[in-house]
Every structure is written in C-alpha cells, then in structure tokens.
Amino acid sequence: MNQASFNHSLLSFLDDSPTPFHAVSTMKCELLAAGYEELVEQQEWVISEGGKYFVTRNDSSVIAFTTPTLDFAHQGFRMIGAHTDSPCLKLKPNAHVERFGYHQLGVEVYGGVLLHTWLDRDLSIAGRVTFKAEDGSLKSRLVDFKDPIALVPNLAIHLSRGVNTDGFKVNPQEEILPILCGAEHTLDLEKLLIEQIQSEYDDISVSSILSFELSLYDVQKAAITGLHGDYISAARLDNLLSCYVGIQALLNTDASRPTLLICTDHEEVGSQSSCGANGPFLEDVLRRLSPVPEQYTQAIQQSMLISADNAHALHPNYATKHDQLHAPLINQGAVIKVNNNQRYATNSETAAVYKDIANELGLPAQTFVVRSDMGCGSTIGPITSGEIGVATLDIGLPTFAMHSIRELAGSVDAFNLYKILVAFAKRDQLISA
Structure with missing residues (x-):
C-alpha cells in the first residue's frame, strides 16, 4: 500500500x-x-x-x-x-417542529461542537432506527438519507450588524434548528423513516417506528486539498x-x-x-x-x-x-x-x-x-x-x-x-x- x-x-x-x-x-x-x-x-x-x-x-x-x-x-x-x-447535532425524540411557516427539526448538541460552522451547510440525516416489523418482531437498522435534505441558514448581516465586531453566539435551543421544507408541504417524520428503511432494506416491512438515534451531517465529500495536495479536508x-x-x-x-x-x-x-x-x-x-x-x-x-x-x-x-x-x-x-x-x-x-x-x-x-x-x-x-x-x-x-x-x-x-x-x-x- x-x-x-x-x-x-x-x-x-x-x-x-x-x-x-x-x-x-x-x-x-x-x-x-x-x-x-x-x-x-x-x-x-x-x-x-x-x-x-x-x-x-x-x-x-x-x-x-x-x-x-x-x-x-x-x-x-x-x-x-x-x-x-x-461532535454533531442529534435529533431529539420528538424532533418535528412546525413554526412560522416551516417544518424544522429539534436537535441536541452532542459534544463540544463549533456550532457556527454548522450554518449554511447542506445537511443530511443518518443513524439507527428501532421499529416494530410487520411480523411483530422488534428490529434495528441503520439508515442514511445521503441527499441534502436540511439546512440551518445564517441570519443576514443586515439584521445582525455587530456580528463581525461583537462576536457571534448561537443559541442551540432557538437558533440551530434545521429547516426541512415549507409548511405548505405535509411532513410525517415516522412515515419518512419507514419509507427510508424500506428503500434501503427490501426484505423488511415496517409496522411502526419506536425509537431512533439520528444525527445530522454535512454531505460535502472528504477531499485532498491544498496547492500541493498537502491536506485532508473532511x-x-x-x-x-x-x-x-x-x-x-x-x-x-x-x-x-x-x-x-x-x-x-x-x-x-x-x-x-x-x-x-x-x-x-x-x-x-x-x-x-x-x-x-x-x-x-x-x-x-x-x-x-x-x-x-x-x-x-x-x-x-x-x-x-x-x-x-x-x-x-x-x-x-x-x-x-x-x-x-x-x-x-x-x-x-x-x-x-x-x-x-x-x-x-x-x-x-x-x-x-x-x-x-x-x-x-x-x-x-x-x-x-x-x-x-x-x-x-x-x-x-x-x-x-x-x-x-x-x-x-x-x-x-x-x-x-x-x-x-x-x-x-x-x-x-x-x-x-
């Protein structure tokens, strides 16, 4: 090698x-x-x-x-x-939040996250889901949506004039909730997870979602970078x-x-x-x-x-x-x-x-x-x-x-x-x- x-x-x-x-x-x-x-x-x-x-x-x-x-x-x-x-953002058990015309996700900060770096990134969702199968058994499976389905937009500088001089703080309860889509769409998180499981596992029929451990992640691929390829960025x-x-x-x-x-x-x-x-x-x-x-x-x-x-x-x-x-x-x-x-x-x-x-x-x-x-x-x-x-x-x-x-x-x-x-x-x- x-x-x-x-x-x-x-x-x-x-x-x-x-x-x-x-x-x-x-x-x-x-x-x-x-x-x-x-x-x-x-x-x-x-x-x-x-x-x-x-x-x-x-x-x-x-x-x-x-x-x-x-x-x-x-x-x-x-x-x-x-x-x-x-360190990452993990979904709360009751994650679906609908407010001010948007479907969002309630998240919990896991570890010592540099929170501001999660703003304006294309995010997806992955983790483990535990569910009741149609045959009555309890099962767990890993899921990975892979596509960019969420984002946390920054606040425009026009509405935060002192951000570059007074410092930048992010409130994890109020300001880091990712947006999934507008409220004009219907969002059922359990149905979304069932569809994802069945798309990744052809041999499983899901009756109901019981629990999950899901994280957000940046979909940008890892890369060799730098003028002479000196660095790994990921x-x-x-x-x-x-x-x-x-x-x-x-x-x-x-x-x-x-x-x-x-x-x-x-x-x-x-x-x-x-x-x-x-x-x-x-x-x-x-x-x-x-x-x-x-x-x-x-x-x-x-x-x-x-x-x-x-x-x-x-x-x-x-x-x-x-x-x-x-x-x-x-x-x-x-x-x-x-x-x-x-x-x-x-x-x-x-x-x-x-x-x-x-x-x-x-x-x-x-x-x-x-x-x-x-x-x-x-x-x-x-x-x-x-x-x-x-x-x-x-x-x-x-x-x-x-x-x-x-x-x-x-x-x-x-x-x-x-x-x-x-x-x-x-x-x-x-x-x-």
Whole structure:
C-alpha cells in the first residue's frame, strides 16, 4: 500500500461513516473481508491459536484482535485505541417542529461542537432506527438519507450588524434548528423513516417506528486539498482518522504477538457508557480471553496501548494559543501528547517506545503540551489506563479546526502513523527491567 491508495481509501471510509453506527458497520465489512470471525457477546467463545476475531457492542463500538499465540500471560497485547464518535447535532425524540411557516427539526448538541460552522451547510440525516416489523418482531437498522435534505441558514448581516465586531453566539435551543421544507408541504417524520428503511432494506416491512438515534451531517465529500495536495479536508476526522489508521495497521500486520484494536463510542461526552472507554467493554473482552485472574494481570502488564486521537496543530493565525516549544506542525509527524496532570496517559517509557520505533523507520515525531495557562482536553488514554492498568501512550495527528463541521489534517501524517503502528504491532521489546 502506498500513500496515494491509503488516502484514497481513507476518503471513502470517511464518506461512508456519517455516524458511529456506520463507522462500525464499515469496519465490520473490512474485517469480514479480511477473514476475521465475528464473535457474539451473548454466546460462548471458542478462540483458537492463529485466529482473527472481532466483537461489536451497541453497533457503535468494536474490538478486533489476532491470536497468533494464546499465551497472553507472557506475550500480552499490542493495543491501538480510538473512538468512533464526533461532535454533531442529534435529533431529539420528538424532533418535528412546525413554526412560522416551516417544518424544522429539534436537535441536541452532542459534544463540544463549533456550532457556527454548522450554518449554511447542506445537511443530511443518518443513524439507527428501532421499529416494530410487520411480523411483530422488534428490529434495528441503520439508515442514511445521503441527499441534502436540511439546512440551518445564517441570519443576514443586515439584521445582525455587530456580528463581525461583537462576536457571534448561537443559541442551540432557538437558533440551530434545521429547516426541512415549507409548511405548505405535509411532513410525517415516522412515515419518512419507514419509507427510508424500506428503500434501503427490501426484505423488511415496517409496522411502526419506536425509537431512533439520528444525527445530522454535512454531505460535502472528504477531499485532498491544498496547492500541493498537502491536506485532508473532511468531517469527523476527530476521530475516524485514527479509527481508519488503526484498522489498516491491524489488517496489514503479521505480528507474532496478539494485536488488538479498540474503537469505542461516546468519547466526546466522557466515555461513560456500556460501550465507551469508561465502561466495561474492553475489560470484558480481555477477561474472556484470559479468565484466570493471575494470568490476566500478567497479560495486562505485558501489554501496551497506543491511544490515537487528534492533536491541535499550531494555527498560524492563532500562534499564541500554543506553547511555542510544543507546537506541532501538520505533516511533520504524529504528536506525542504529554500532560503531567494525567489528562494524557503518556509517560517517559511509553513515549520512548514510540520514539524508538519512529527513529528506526526514519519518521518524525512531535510533542504537544498545552499552555500552562490553558485547560487541557483528554482522551480514552487515561480512562483505559486507569480502568485496566495498561501502560499507555497518547498520540494524535495534528489537526486544524477540531470539532468544526469540517476539519483539516495532513495527507502525509496518517500514512506515516500507519507505518509506525504496523511496526508497533510487531514490536517484541518494550522497556527492559
């Protein structure tokens, strides 16, 4: 695989994954095509040496792993972690709003959204719908309208004269409701969803919609951009970019040690859920692989996790927002994230392992430390490390406009991180005693 083909497939993955449900579905298809066996949590597992497996939870989180050996106590795991969710606008349960001559949607802000970037964009709707089928059974299916069917128009400057000088604030209850159509049209949201399900699934007849988890998303396609093609411009780079890099590393390594990829939901809202990093999903899987407590602890202490989440690149228009000695540049390498208050889980040993791999491959690495007078974000790294006790490194690809409806990262960085993660999966030696 070369950089061009890697990035081309990345763009397709981003476009095919408008929600965490769709991201996991896309990854599931890749895993099945690569010969991975799907495990079901409600069933007994039979794990064989030389096997390749994956399991999903809530349709929005996935763990995939290889077992070249079953001696987990002495071999441990090489783990790669990322998250499937991104800040967005989600439909409220009673979403249909009719007012002032328009049909609109009531939405709830999910995560730390840059709200103003959602204005004047062509939006569609995707997610999971649960319904009663004509045969009486309850089912869930993913839907994606794909077409631009909604928009949130800006207020004209003539009606907001101070917007460019006094600042711009968006009230999420009153000012971010998308418009679907004029009130001269009839709108039945349940009927609309039934028609969409039946258009995507020929073998299903729907009796009634019972519930849904639907998100708005920008229909503009991901693209390679910049004068020399230096950048990837897309929605949901945080953190589908890391999910893609992680799964490609897993699929393209022949490591002799067990390798595990975990992509969990709900990181943007704290990870506190049954399928989030602060839930039991990873530990449940690891304890089923190593059910003897003594051997489980040995396995964890033989393991290392690389938690991959996007990092803040130095923005040339806002350079003072960075500590100048820890200000990453796009396409100058993945970023080791350090925070002595444990907002990142990196320590000197895990950072050294990563730097050693990068040096052996002749690839660059950068370091990010937030300004001492600013608050620091966090990742699944310290959560996972705190939950199961695994040595962890927090890294990320330098990015502009994080949590915007459209973000910007480097077209070189992702491929270089992929090569480092492949080498990490094959790494036998961590830190010697």
